[in-house]
Amino acid sequence: MPIILQVSKLVKRFAKLTAVNDVSFEIHTGSCFGLLGPNGAGKTTTIELMEGIKTPDSGSILYNGEPLGQQFRNEAGIMFQNTALQEFVTVREMLVLYSRFYPRSADIDELVEQYSLQDFLHQDTRKISGGQKQRLLLAMALINLPKILFLDEPTTGLDPQSRRNLWERVRQVKAQGTTILLTTHYMEEAYELCDEIAIMDHGRIIAHDAPDALLAKHFDDVVVQIHEQDIPRQLGESEFNATYRNGNAHILTADVNQTVEKLLALEVPLNRLRIRARDLEDLFLELTGKELRA
Amino acid sequence: MWNRVYALFVARNTEFFRDRSALAWSVLMPVLIIIGFTYAFTEDNPEKFKVAMIAAVQSGGATDAFKTTRYIKFIEVDDIEANLRKIERHQIDLLFDANTHKYWINQTSPNGYIVEKLLIAAFADSGQTLQQNMVEGDEVRYIDWVIPGIIAMNIMWGALFGIGYVIVRYRKMGVLKRLHATPVTSVEFLTAQIFSRLWLLLVVNIPIYIGMDFFLDFRMDGSYFDLLLVFTLGCICLICCGLVVAARISSEEVANGLLNLFSWPMMFLSGVWFSLEGAHPLMQKFALILPLTHITAAAREIMIDGAGLTQISDHLLVLGLSSVVLLVVGAKIFRWE
Numbered sequence: 045m046p047i048i049l050q051v052s053k054l055v056k057r058f059a060k061l062t063a064v065n066d067v068s069f070e071i072h073t074g075s076c077f078g079l080l081g082p083n084g085a086g087k088t089t090t091i092e093l094m095e096g097i098k099t100p101d102s103g104s105i106l107y108n109g110e111p112l113g114q115q116f117r118n119e120a121g122i123m124f125q126n127t128a129l130q131e132f133v134t135v136r137e138m139l140v141l142y143s144r145f146y147p148r149s150a151d152i153d154e155l156v157e158q159y160s161l162q163d164f165l166h167q168d169t170r171k172i173s174g175g176q177k178q179r180l181l182l183a184m185a186l187i188n189l190p191k192i193l194f195l196d197e198p199t200t201g202l203d204p205q206s207r208r209n210l211w212e213r214v215r216q217v218k219a220q221g222t223t224i225l226l227t228t229h230y231m232e233e234a235y236e237l238c239d240e241i242a243i244m245d246h247g248r249i250i251a252h253d254a255p256d257a258l259l260a261k262h263f264d265d266v267v268v269q270i271h272e273q274d275i276p277r278q279l280g281e282s283e284f285n286a287t288y289r290n291g292n293a294h295i296l297t298a299d300v301n302q303t304v305e306k307l308l309a310l311e312v313p314l315n316r317l318r319i320r321a322r323d324l325e326d327l328f329l330e331l332t333g334k335e336l337r338a
Numbered sequence: 339m340w341n342r343v344y345a346l347f348v349a350r351n352t353e354f355f356r357d358r359s360a361l362a363w364s365v366l367m368p369v370l371i372i373i374g375f376t377y378a379f380t381e382d383n384p385e386k387f388k389v390a391m392i393a394a395v396q397s398g399g400a401t402d403a404f405k406t407t408r409y410i411k412f413i414e415v416d417d418i419e420a421n422l423r424k425i426e427r428h429q430i431d432l433l434f435d436a437n438t439h440k441y442w443i444n445q446t447s448p449n450g451y452i453v454e455k456l457l458i459a460a461f462a463d464s465g466q467t468l469q470q471n472m473v474e475g476d477e478v479r480y481i482d483w484v485i486p487g488i489i490a491m492n493i494m495w496g497a498l499f500g501i502g503y504v505i506v507r508y509r510k511m512g513v514l515k516r517l518h519a520t521p522v523t524s525v526e527f528l529t530a531q532i533f534s535r536l537w538l539l540l541v542v543n544i545p546i547y548i549g550m551d552f553f554l555d556f557r558m559d560g561s562y563f564d565l566l567l568v569f570t571l572g573c574i575c576l577i578c579c580g581l582v583v584a585a586r587i588s589s590e591e592v593a594n595g596l597l598n599l600f601s602w603p604m605m606f607l608s609g610v611w612f613s614l615e616g617a618h619p620l621m622q623k624f625a626l627i628l629p630l631t632h633i634t635a636a637a638r639e640i641m642i643d644g645a646g647l648t649q650i651s652d653h654l655l656v657l658g659l660s661s662v663v664l665l666v667v668g669a670k671i672f673r674w675e
Contacts (some may be wrong), residue, residue: 146520
């Protein structure tokens with residue numbers, strides 16, 4: 045697949061803080077690229093540099109091989125993490141307003157139908173719910189039929205149903221061939237939507253690949269999870285080298301049968317036992333020594 | 339409930355005190371206003387009334403007694419004709435020729451009436467006779483003189499605060515950031531703001547003008563087109579002032595301070611309420627850099643004197659050039675975030 049966006053040696057400093065530190069990656073046309081990391085990792089600064097909202101101190105960003113310019117502005121759709129909308133304007137008026145900024149525009153009625161905006165189309169933007177606002181912001185980001193769509197933490201603050209609803213919309217956008225750059229601190233979201241991810245911490249990319257490839261590269265074991273009341277800390281740590289967090293003992297093993305047999309032999313109750321594959325949350329913990337949403 | 343109110347109260351206070359620029363303005367602005375008022379109305383400049391006087395060849399007598407009257411600014415002049423016009427326009431309250439004891443007042447001037455009483459009182463026991471003269475030509479009431487300035491001032495508030503606050507609020511809320519992510523350029527955005535505000539100001543002020551004229555029946559001797567041109571150019575100039583103020587800041591408190599810094603001197607030093615005739619020369623020169631001075635003066639010339647565009651071309655030139663300079667500066671220093 046051709047490269048639509050190329051980021052090279054990007055650096056951005058705010059006073060003494062280096063928010064983005066020598067970041068490089070490429071995004072392929074039609075793919076969904078995820079930037080992962082905890083709050084303060086530098087995701088939003090990176091995406092804002094790529095959107096042309098901020099100017100890098102050094103490094104370059106090329107869109108279809110060219111520096112960001114008018115063509116990029118016309119072909120990029122952007123959904124910020126926190127976007128305030130003009131007040132005293134209805135949802136439809138908002139869409140009409142933004143459609144007039146671009147040389148080509150999506151059919152507003154189609155967008156309204158596609159993103160289920162009918163029920164609140166004539167409401168003041170101040171009076172719509174969080175989920176409705178996110179759907180409107182996504183529709184606004186797609187008003188110019190973008191070739192590349194930037195989504196900065198699009199589901200933060202949404203309830204699980206609204207979040208899954210938005211994922212479905214994003215999948216539809218991707219199915220139409222639009223390239224997507226997504227930042228999130230929800231691992232499940234990244235796993236569900238992204239073809240490729242880059243994990244950021246302290247302004248640097250610390251891992252970069254397809255989600256399954258990253259997991260396969262770093263893990264060949266699974267997690268046996270037992271409630272901490274069922275396996276005393278001393279026993280868990282000495283016999284299984286378990287780590288305790290969130291009320292559970294986490295035992296890493298490449299041989300589940302053998303571990304379960306040993307637990308049975310030690311008369312550990314298995315009623316609350318859970319076996320799960322290692323996920324991106326584990327990967328982040330492994331790479332940085334801290335939890336992603338801490 | 340009160341816990342929440344108290345928590346919000348403390349949080350807001352903390353935010354205010356940590357926003358040092360806003361804090362500085364909050365302290366500095368009242369100080370500047372006090373200094374301005376102190377300078378304008380007390381100490382060296384306490385006069386309430388203005389009397390233009392043709393100096394007597396021989397001093398002494400009632401004229402000297404009159405000149406000792408407190409709170410009157412005496413301005414020595416040597417040309418009666420030129421000063422009669424100033425009486426017409428309420429720029430001076432009374433013109434007195436100390437040699438002939440003739441005086442001229444504007445029949446509709448409240449200040450003129452009071453100063454005349456003081457003059458008569460000063461000459462009461464002197465045995466000298468005063469000769470009253472009313473200004474000739476069309477009568478210019480105080481209301482005719484003050485109305486152009488009031489309309490101009492109304493435009494000033496609307497232009498400065500209307501544009502300044504909106505842009506600062508947009509920036510603070512992130513609306514500007516969202517717009518920055520579109521192909522909209524800063525020049526396009528600012529131009530739209532100028533036109534929007536200009537349109538709103540004209541739409542609001544034209545009915546105000548018509549309404550005031552209906553109730554007050556003030557004088558309008560010039561062309562309505564010329565007057566509209568002056569107010570339009572004045573609006574643009576003041577809107578551009580607002581743009582410069584709002585070009586970078588994102589704190590409403592700072593915006594408020596800066597906008598007051600622009601508007602208060604204009605309100606008092608642009609000759610809206612009282613003429614700067616006889617004021618300190620530096621103050622008069624300072625007034626000339628204020629857009630409101632030129633809007634008020636041009637509007638007065640059109641409305642009272644029936645002046646055409648040629649006569650007010652100097653004011654139009656200043657307003658036009660100021661608009662261009664302010665717009666360029668505003669666009670240059672503007673930032674979306």
